[in-house]
Amino acid sequence: MFNLTHLLxxxxxxxxxxxxxKHFTEAKPIERLPFPAQLVLPLSMHAxxxxxxxxxxxxxxxxxxxxxxxxxxxSVPLHAPATGVISDIRLMxxxxxxxxxxxxxxxxxGDPQEILYGAPVDVEAMSPKEIVQAVQDTGLxxxxxxxxxxxxxxxxxxxxxxxxxxxNGCECEPFLTTDHRLMVxxxxxxxxGTRILMKVLGASRAIIGTETNKMDAVAAIQKVLQPNDTxxxxxxxxxxxxxxxxxxxxxxxxxxxxxxxxxxxxGLGVFNVAxxxxxxxxxxMRRGVIERVVTVTGPxxxxxxxxxxPIGTPIxxxxxxxxxxxxxxxxxxxxxxxxxxxxxxxxxxxxGCGGLLVLSEHQLTSEEQMKRYPCISCGACVDACxxxxxxxxxxxxxxxxxxxxxxxxxxxxxxxxxxxxxYVCPAAIPLVQYFRIAKSSNRERxxxxx
Amino acid sequence: MSDPVHLKTSPHLRGxxxxxxxxxxxxxxxxxxxxxxxxxxxxSALVLILTCTAVCVGTEHVACRMGSRPTTVGDWSAVITGxxxxxxxxxxxxxxxxxxxxxxxxxxxxxxxxxxGFNVFNPAxxxxxxxxxxxxxxxxxxxxxxxxxRFKEFIPSxxxxxxxxxxxxxxxxxxxxxxxxxGATPLALMxxxxxxxxxxxxxxxxxxxxxxxxxxxxxxxxxxxLAYRRMLNWKIVASVLASAAxxxxxxWMKDPTIYPTxxxxxxxxxxxxxxxxxxxxxxxxxxxxxxxxxxGSIIGLVTVMIRLFGGLNEGVMYxxxxxxxxxxxxxxxxxxxxxGAVRKKKEAKA
Numbered sequence: 001m002f003n004l005t006h007l008l009x010x011x012x013x014x015x016x017x018x019x020x021x022k023h024f025t026e027a028k029p030i031e032r033l034p035f036p037a038q039l040v041l042p043l044s045m046h047a048x049x050x051x052x053x054x055x056x057x058x059x060x061x062x063x064x065x066x067x068x069x070x071x072x073x074x075s076v077p078l079h080a081p082a083t084g085v086i087s088d089i090r091l092m093x094x095x096x097x098x099x100x101x102x103x104x105x106x107x108x109x110g111d112p113q114e115i116l117y118g119a120p121v122d123v124e125a126m127s128p129k130e131i132v133q134a135v136q137d138t139g140l141x142x143x144x145x146x147x148x149x150x151x152x153x154x155x156x157x158x159x160x161x162x163x164x165x166x167x168n169g170c171e172c173e174p175f176l177t178t179d180h181r182l183m184v185x186x187x188x189x190x191x192x193g194t195r196i197l198m199k200v201l202g203a204s205r206a207i208i209g210t211e212t213n214k215m216d217a218v219a220a221i222q223k224v225l226q227p228n229d230t231x232x233x234x235x236x237x238x239x240x241x242x243x244x245x246x247x248x249x250x251x252x253x254x255x256x257x258x259x260x261x262x263x264x265x266x267g268l269g270v271f272n273v274a275x276x277x278x279x280x281x282x283x284x285m286r287r288g289v290i291e292r293v294v295t296v297t298g299p300x301x302x303x304x305x306x307x308x309x310p311i312g313t314p315i316x317x318x319x320x321x322x323x324x325x326x327x328x329x330x331x332x333x334x335x336x337x338x339x340x341x342x343x344x345x346x347x348x349x350x351x352g353c354g355g356l357l358v359l360s361e362h363q364l365t366s367e368e369q370m371k372r373y374p375c376i377s378c379g380a381c382v383d384a385c386x387x388x389x390x391x392x393x394x395x396x397x398x399x400x401x402x403x404x405x406x407x408x409x410x411x412x413x414x415x416x417x418x419x420x421x422x423y424v425c426p427a428a429i430p431l432v433q434y435f436r437i438a439k440s441s442n443r444e445r446x447x448x449x450x
Numbered sequence: 451m452s453d454p455v456h457l458k459t460s461p462h463l464r465g466x467x468x469x470x471x472x473x474x475x476x477x478x479x480x481x482x483x484x485x486x487x488x489x490x491x492x493x494s495a496l497v498l499i500l501t502c503t504a505v506c507v508g509t510e511h512v513a514c515r516m517g518s519r520p521t522t523v524g525d526w527s528a529v530i531t532g533x534x535x536x537x538x539x540x541x542x543x544x545x546x547x548x549x550x551x552x553x554x555x556x557x558x559x560x561x562x563x564x565x566x567g568f569n570v571f572n573p574a575x576x577x578x579x580x581x582x583x584x585x586x587x588x589x590x591x592x593x594x595x596x597x598x599x600r601f602k603e604f605i606p607s608x609x610x611x612x613x614x615x616x617x618x619x620x621x622x623x624x625x626x627x628x629x630x631x632x633g634a635t636p637l638a639l640m641x642x643x644x645x646x647x648x649x650x651x652x653x654x655x656x657x658x659x660x661x662x663x664x665x666x667x668x669x670x671x672x673x674x675x676l677a678y679r680r681m682l683n684w685k686i687v688a689s690v691l692a693s694a695a696x697x698x699x700x701x702w703m704k705d706p707t708i709y710p711t712x713x714x715x716x717x718x719x720x721x722x723x724x725x726x727x728x729x730x731x732x733x734x735x736x737x738x739x740x741x742x743x744x745x746g747s748i749i750g751l752v753t754v755m756i757r758l759f760g761g762l763n764e765g766v767m768y769x770x771x772x773x774x775x776x777x778x779x780x781x782x783x784x785x786x787x788x789x790g791a792v793r794k795k796k797e798a799k800a
Contacts, residue, residue: 018463018465019463174463250789257790258790258791258792259788259791259792260792330456330458330462332460336460336462337461337462338460341456341457341459341462343457359462370464371468371469373468373469373470373525373566373567376469376472376567376732376733377734377735378737379683379732379736379737379742380465382737383739387789387790388786389788390737390738390785390786393737393781411788414788414789414790419460419461422461423464423465424465424467426465426467426469426471428468432459432460432461436459
């Protein structure tokens, strides 16, 4: 098979163009909301081992104070997002479904909420190893949604060396504008964070990648860059899923990350803009992640916007502040293409949650579009899949329950569930949903066998 | 504010196309061709297309009811089959035979395989192949285009009594007094008498032939509309036409006196309607990017081979049916190279 990848530099092949719907919030500056009365802080809002509480029930905490420590290397600490008292540590609903152990923090209403913790350090004088430790101490995880501890990504596996740092500001999900506003308003922090990343990884250049629908962000970042800077900013064509790590690596550098490998295997380190901006803001001050920007949007929200809220803010409170009174519909954490629905309004905003989207049933999808038909082999999914898989054949196999050949012959495990195939399918076949079932069934079988 | 109860997994958005919408637009795209067919061949073409469509839709509906399943006529695919079948039969084709061919199209071509999405062959072509085998004389009886009384009277064979042999059309055609019409299509003239027909005439379509296959220009325009709406894979059309042109060019270069020009190959017979509306049938064509090119090339090649060296003067139908049969194999052999594919050899070494 011939390979056209080198011709496609500047973008990736395939992908889709869903309606962007960013007009609700893209021009709205980031706004700080008052503190909610109560915060819910799950001990495992990141990938890896849950944090271990450092405080007991009834203890008073100050904003910015570490309240839970990392349990091992693939874990992060947790900081108090507000001054108040830990009223309880109990099971609470989480975005993923199961109830998880969470700290309940009752916020003191009259408190000025000053951040007293942290002491500035000279990043220039620190060794890469010290920086990795300092990043872990900030409790920083991938704020784009994966919530994977950032310091782990800073430890490059042996045999790999990283020459280029990619900062992912594509935000290709419809509706979401968090990263967009961050790039416009916190460009200085973003570039500062980028330079820290370059230093610790030993990279000689960094590219901040965004899409052509965010040219104001490009202009804002260019203002803080020096002439002939090793950091550059580039806008690539607006297309979903441009923000996927593998697609962005292809678009910005023409490099293809091999199946089953990390970006480091081709000399790349990829980080989200929100993560990088927080790193530039917090790490030199030795502070922890206590708040984040969330886009609250959707046709049912009266005051959509980009809000900065403490970690642990219950979405019930946040939606009320934004003028959403119901009726309850789909409540999506993250974007409409890859985000999950939440079952309870008591679910808190966690570190990895950049968007809260309210869609009522069939608000964006008509009855006609939802009608199921058998697969007519139109090949639309094949032309949409950014990984160049064959979702058509995968879907047929899944329908027949033949999950093993899906993984062995048709590369099921390379699917990162972007949802492009389900989006384009004229027969409304829930392809990605089938693939998730197939993957988990395969995992179970492998686990049983070993 | 009550808690949300609607839980579902991503993606939460859906694209604009649906199966019935695609099928409906294919029917829209076929309408100008039907209109031209009626203008050219008159009332007989009209009742032929209507009969095929009605019988196809009726067969699907009755079969669904017989199987106590909800009827699937709402997906519009039976309408496409019916209209297409009407368009690829000779305008003089007796209606009762057209009805039988329609029942075969839907019944054997589609429903026996499991209905929409499961048929191996293009249903309309299955019906036509059946007619070709069962009704050899009527399906090769051609009437002239633009006969003067075409809007006042039917071609005598149209209303042949069911299960009766249609009347001989020669006396009727003689009283039409059309100069030079020998009751043959341009393809037959070319093949058996080496008589070339003007390309312009073929392109516009004022020649004898099946009810809707004559105007290459109109078919191309309708195809462009569908391709623009992204409801037709233009790569299939392009590869069929390119391969037919290349292979006929090779023979034409060899001996221009007996072999037709590539332009003649492209504009004559059913190649255009076959390439645009039959080969592109989604269900029976491959899905992989390379597969569609292979599939189209096979159709082009086989068409030229049958036309030039076979016993028949037209080969588009069998070429497409043959390629339909090869579709699963083509799909299997042309799996796309995935992003980040690791070569098997490397894996073995590691």
